[in-house]
Amino acid sequence: MIEARNLTKDYGSKRAVDDLSFTVEPGVVTGFLGPNGSGKSTTMRLILGLDGPTAGEVSVNGEHYRDLAAPLHEVGALLEARSVHTGRSAYSHLLALAQTHGITKRRVQELIDFVGLHEVARKRAGQFSLGMGQRLGIATALLGDPKTVILDEPANGLDPEGIHWMRHLLKGLADEGRTVFVSSHLMSEMALTADHLIVIGRGKLIADTSVDEFVARASAKVVLVRSPEQERLRSQLEAPGITVSSGDRGALEVHGLTAEQIGDTAAAHGIAIHALTPQQASLEEAFMSLTRSEIEFATLVDEEQPAAGIAA
Amino acid sequence: MSTLASPQRIPRLEHTGRVTQLRVFVSEWTKLRSVRSTTWSLAAAFVVTIAIPAIAAAVVSNHWPHMNAHDRAEFQPLDVSLAGVQLAQLAIGVLGVLVITAEYSTGMIRASMTAVPRRLPVLWAKGAVYALVVVALLTPAIVLGFFVSQAILSGRHIDIAFSAAGVPRVVLGAGLYLTVIGLFGLALGAIVRNTAGGIAAFAGLMFVLPPLMNVLPKSWNAAASPYLPLQAGEAIMRLQRGDQLAPWTGFAVLCAYTATAIALAALLLRHRDV
Numbered sequence: 001m002i003e004a005r006n007l008t009k010d011y012g013s014k015r016a017v018d019d020l021s022f023t024v025e026p027g028v029v030t031g032f033l034g035p036n037g038s039g040k041s042t043t044m045r046l047i048l049g050l051d052g053p054t055a056g057e058v059s060v061n062g063e064h065y066r067d068l069a070a071p072l073h074e075v076g077a078l079l080e081a082r083s084v085h086t087g088r089s090a091y092s093h094l095l096a097l098a099q100t101h102g103i104t105k106r107r108v109q110e111l112i113d114f115v116g117l118h119e120v121a122r123k124r125a126g127q128f129s130l131g132m133g134q135r136l137g138i139a140t141a142l143l144g145d146p147k148t149v150i151l152d153e154p155a156n157g158l159d160p161e162g163i164h165w166m167r168h169l170l171k172g173l174a175d176e177g178r179t180v181f182v183s184s185h186l187m188s189e190m191a192l193t194a195d196h197l198i199v200i201g202r203g204k205l206i207a208d209t210s211v212d213e214f215v216a217r218a219s220a221k222v223v224l225v226r227s228p229e230q231e232r233l234r235s236q237l238e239a240p241g242i243t244v245s246s247g248d249r250g251a252l253e254v255h256g257l258t259a260e261q262i263g264d265t266a267a268a269h270g271i272a273i274h275a276l277t278p279q280q281a282s283l284e285e286a287f288m289s290l291t292r293s294e295i296e297f298a299t300l301v302d303e304e305q306p307a308a309g310i311a312a
Numbered sequence: 313m314s315t316l317a318s319p320q321r322i323p324r325l326e327h328t329g330r331v332t333q334l335r336v337f338v339s340e341w342t343k344l345r346s347v348r349s350t351t352w353s354l355a356a357a358f359v360v361t362i363a364i365p366a367i368a369a370a371v372v373s374n375h376w377p378h379m380n381a382h383d384r385a386e387f388q389p390l391d392v393s394l395a396g397v398q399l400a401q402l403a404i405g406v407l408g409v410l411v412i413t414a415e416y417s418t419g420m421i422r423a424s425m426t427a428v429p430r431r432l433p434v435l436w437a438k439g440a441v442y443a444l445v446v447v448a449l450l451t452p453a454i455v456l457g458f459f460v461s462q463a464i465l466s467g468r469h470i471d472i473a474f475s476a477a478g479v480p481r482v483v484l485g486a487g488l489y490l491t492v493i494g495l496f497g498l499a500l501g502a503i504v505r506n507t508a509g510g511i512a513a514f515a516g517l518m519f520v521l522p523p524l525m526n527v528l529p530k531s532w533n534a535a536a537s538p539y540l541p542l543q544a545g546e547a548i549m550r551l552q553r554g555d556q557l558a559p560w561t562g563f564a565v566l567c568a569y570t571a572t573a574i575a576l577a578a579l580l581l582r583h584r585d586v
Contacts, residue, residue, distance in 0.1 A: 045585075045586075048426050048429075049425075049426075049429045050422055050425060050426065050585065050586040051585040051586070052583075052585060065429055066429040066430065067429075068429060069330035069331065070327065070328075070329060070330045070331060071331070071426065071427065071428075071429055072426075072427055073327045073328075075426075077426055079419075079422055081419050081422070082418070082419045083419040083420060083421075083422040083423040083426075084418065084419065084420060084423065085343075085347060085414060085415065085418045085420040086418050087347040087348060087349055087350075087414075087418075088343070088346050088347050088420075089346065092342060092343075092346035093346075093420075093423075095342055095346075096339045096340075096342040096343045096346070097339070097423060097424075097427045099335055099338045099339035099342055100331050100335050100336050100339045100427045100428055101328055101329070101330075101331060101335065101427070102328040102329060102332075102335050103325070103328055104328075107323075107325055110323045111322075111323075114322060114323065124348075140423060142322045144325065144327075145322065145323075145324055145325035145327070169322075172321055172322075173322070176321070
């Protein structure tokens with residue numbers, strides 16, 4: 001369980017995270033979405049106590065991260081930025097972290113096997129590909145068998161097999177009752193993996209909802225209709241607040257009515273209908289439409305203030 | 313890379329309890345010995361600390377018949393034995409900087425601080441491990457360098473015995489000096505958090521500041537110079553006292569600088585974002 005209350009972080013005059021409040025519940029995969037620079041990574045750094053908040057607070061499993069006596073048993077984290085000494089082998093990296101909690105070499109070896117790195121475990125991490133680096137990061141996150149898992153862009157650099165593996169891993173972790181908090185900019189990936197979404201833009205909360213609700217809310221409520229009596233149907237449907245336009249290949253695009261309402265109207269007037277299709281926005285489109293204004297605003301501001309560095 | 317484990321269940325683990333200072337110490341020991349460049353640098357410092365006095369002694373021995381009376385009178389056999397320390401202090405200081413700044417440059421610090429969110433145990437453990445390694449490795453090297461070089465000089469009967477007054481203090485003190493220098497570098501690295509900056513700060517305070525003192529009026533220079541880190545620290549390695557502080561006073565001054573730097577590093581580590 002992760003609870004953020006009025007979490008705010010300023011870097012100089014730049015506000016990276018702005019009054020964020022949300023709760024990440026155990027037992028489900030919670031996706032953390034936002035355009036680049038929206039404050040996802042900063043929020044994760046605040047959760048992990050790497051950065052201190054300017055205002056507000058965030059707790060993990062009921063405690064501030066910095067107060068955890070055995071953090072690796074409570075929280076496992078994979079940060080987007082690499083957090084491995086390039087001159088050290090994967091094995092030694094994991095061992096050094098394990099030793100801070102008295103975790104054994106056997107456990108380290110177990111995790112290396114689990115993420116499929118045993119053949120390269122003694123190689124210097126600097127020689128790892130992006131995908132191997134991600135696997136090492138996941139092994140690091142799972143080392144202490146944590147109740148809460150926080151992963152920043154875990155699919156980065158993974159091949160399709162690896163992405164598939166990751167998806168099952170996340171679901172498995174949630175099924176075991178763990179809290180799983182995963183950031184991504186890949187909406188399609190989130191649609192397949194996440195149950196719940198927290199969406200931010202410019203450091204502010206935009207949505208905290210289930211994936212299905214999120215898509216429904218952002219969908220434009222468009223229905224495609226095909227009919228041999230197109231013009232008669234059009235004249236029956238048109239009303240204030242409802243627009244009917246010509247779509248692809250002779251179909252009508254109706255905004256402002258549900259498929260049921262259109263079907264009933266056609267039936268009442270004896271008009272034949274060949275196809276009646278509600279158009280649902282993809283998660284990607286939903287995300288774009290919700291965050292578009294934020295991105296445009298961000299671009300504008302960044303051009304005016306080019307020097308504001310932000311770790312997000 | 314090979315096939316992935318399946319089914320997708322992570323192996324469970326009996327919880328092993330809390331983070332302790334001792335566990336962090338063990339972790340830092342693993343970190344120090346698992347980076348090849350560090351172990352090579354330490355090995356090189358060990359060899360140089362023995363080899364340079366041996367070479368210097370051989371050169372002096374060879375040259376002795378051609379030296380004039382004045383040069384012979386000025387000759388200090390103990391200086392030959394400490395020639396390696398002059399080079400080792402640079403290596404040990406720079407490595408001290410690197411022990412901590414490499415964590416920042418590679419991002420490892422984020423992993424370290426997530427494992428030990430109270431942060432300070434990491435600094436204490438890093439300092440303790442590095443200090444112990446330096447003192448355990450370089451004190452024997454200095455002692456060995458002393459006996460090898462004095463054995464070579466004894467061929468000309470110009471050697472000094474280990475039992476001579478002040479010699480044990482100089483030889484063993486050199487090991488302590490290098491250890492504190494290593495900690496000074498580590499503290500500066502922790503304050504600056506950047507390799508180039510840390511090395512510049514170390515080299516600047518140790519080796520650039522002393523000649524800069526010459527721009528001061530002579531009496532000021534004479535009064536202040538003995539208190540610079542290098543001069544103060546080197547007092548413990550001087551057999552005859554010149555214009556330096558007394559041996560242990562000088563060493564205490566170097567320790568005070570180092571302690572101040574460590575305290576500042578700790579304060580900053582506690583409060584800065586990683």
